[in-house]
Amino acid sequence: MAREVLGPAAVDWAVDVGHEMASTIIAEMPVLSGGEEAFETVRMGTESSTLHSMLMLVSEVPTTSVVPAEALEGDRDFVRRKIPLDQVLHGIRLGHSMMARALLEAASTVVDEPLRTVEMKRTSELLFRFMDDFASGMAAEYLTEHDRWVTSAAAERAELVRTILDGHIVSSPSASGTLGYPLDRHHLALVVWRDPGSVETPSDLQRVAARLLEGSGCSASLVVPFGASSVWVWSSWRSRDVERPALVSPDDVPGVRVAVGAMATGVDGFRQSHHEAAEAAELVRSSARVPDAVTWYADVELAVLLSRDLTLARAFVARELGPLAANTKSAAELRETVAAYLACDRSLARSAEILHVARNTVAYRVKKVEQETGRDLRVRRLELECALRLADGPGGVLDS
Numbered sequence: 001m002a003r004e005v006l007g008p009a010a011v012d013w014a015v016d017v018g019h020e021m022a023s024t025i026i027a028e029m030p031v032l033s034g035g036e037e038a039f040e041t042v043r044m045g046t047e048s049s050t051l052h053s054m055l056m057l058v059s060e061v062p063t064t065s066v067v068p069a070e071a072l073e074g075d076r077d078f079v080r081r082k083i084p085l086d087q088v089l090h091g092i093r094l095g096h097s098m099m100a101r102a103l104l105e106a107a108s109t110v111v112d113e114p115l116r117t118v119e120m121k122r123t124s125e126l127l128f129r130f131m132d133d134f135a136s137g138m139a140a141e142y143l144t145e146h147d148r149w150v151t152s153a154a155a156e157r158a159e160l161v162r163t164i165l166d167g168h169i170v171s172s173p174s175a176s177g178t179l180g181y182p183l184d185r186h187h188l189a190l191v192v193w194r195d196p197g198s199v200e201t202p203s204d205l206q207r208v209a210a211r212l213l214e215g216s217g218c219s220a221s222l223v224v225p226f227g228a229s230s231v232w233v234w235s236s237w238r239s240r241d242v243e244r245p246a247l248v249s250p251d252d253v254p255g256v257r258v259a260v261g262a263m264a265t266g267v268d269g270f271r272q273s274h275h276e277a278a279e280a281a282e283l284v285r286s287s288a289r290v291p292d293a294v295t296w297y298a299d300v301e302l303a304v305l306l307s308r309d310l311t312l313a314r315a316f317v318a319r320e321l322g323p324l325a326a327n328t329k330s331a332a333e334l335r336e337t338v339a340a341y342l343a344c345d346r347s348l349a350r351s352a353e354i355l356h357v358a359r360n361t362v363a364y365r366v367k368k369v370e371q372e373t374g375r376d377l378r379v380r381r382l383e384l385e386c387a388l389r390l391a392d393g394p395g396g397v398l399d400s
Helices: 003-005 008-028 033-059 069-080 085-110 111-149 153-165 173-178 204-212 268-288 298-305 312-325 327-345 348-355 359-373 382-391
Strands: 188-196 220-226 229-235 258-261 295-296
Touching: 003 033, 008 033, 008 085, 008 348, 033 069, 033 085, 033 111, 033 268, 069 111, 153 188, 153 220, 173 268, 173 295, 188 204, 188 268, 204 220, 204 229, 204 258, 229 268, 258 268, 258 312, 258 382, 268 298, 295 298, 295 348, 298 382, 312 327, 312 359, 312 382, 327 348, 327 359, 359 382
Parallel strands: 258 295
Antiparallel strands: 188 229, 188 258, 220 229
8 A cells, every 4th residue: 555655665665754763763772673573573663653654654544543553562572572662652752863864864855845845844733743642552551561561371371481491499399280392301492483574373383383293292382472463482392302303384374484403301491492592583684595384403513603693704714714704606605515525525526416516527627726725735735625614505504
């Protein structure tokens, strides 16, 4: 609807404004931060609100709801993350200030001089009315969701899970009884989330999570919704005969991703496996690559450890790989060849066998790499292999 009424250029402008608003709000209000997922929650709200305000300015008639569905979803997420209402309202005021400034600046440049003053006054008045109604609607939804959430069994379980994850001492038998899940066994934790723009609801994600574990052999499972777009999952095992159980891939549910921690034991293991799954999920979310449906922490552990600071990680890759860090097919082919060559301890024959190419092809590519980068592949080999892993492993850090 927005593209039809406003036009593609105006919608693209609103998307950019919404992104800038979200970035500023997160930067100035750390209480709202929490990785890529938390940013997307705020961004979807600011973007939809900007579009709603522009539709209102064009038509001067309120849209079907003054509070967009995306903003209401974020409101419910704030309740479940225990972000106070006054902080939510502060974020709304901050967003209103930025939105008003952006729209008034736009009006001052696109409206001809005879009408400019009138149009800017109209914009200011309509925005004030919109944001007043918006803040009231968000506050009402927050309070309704808060009352519903705090009286639910899900809230009690979620609160207890957070207490455990925060490292507080919890009686295992008592906590196990409340959760309906044995904490004294072996655990495999998962984080299940949906990509931005996907239509799956928290209930849909819970069903996906339950299906993931079908036939895995676990003796019990715990599924806890976290925010509006992800669920946390634990599966319990009596023995550690299998470190990587078979999971049902969610490939048939577009936009749903899964990150899996390593199996660990007891209350500490409950925390550790979840921490690993959450770190793997954050790596995947921050990657420019299209991720696999399921990511195992063990497969990305080195990348997680090396990319704690994504800016430094990308600089490291660019410095070590030089022109090979380009996000092109030819550069990727050369990186793949060098990675195989080093993994085979610089054996041309074994590298050729792995890559399914001729030995001379490997030799040619290796020589080309050394010429283009000006480096001997025997020097700083560890750093080179780490850079290659960061570039092309799951959750690769190359810019898109």
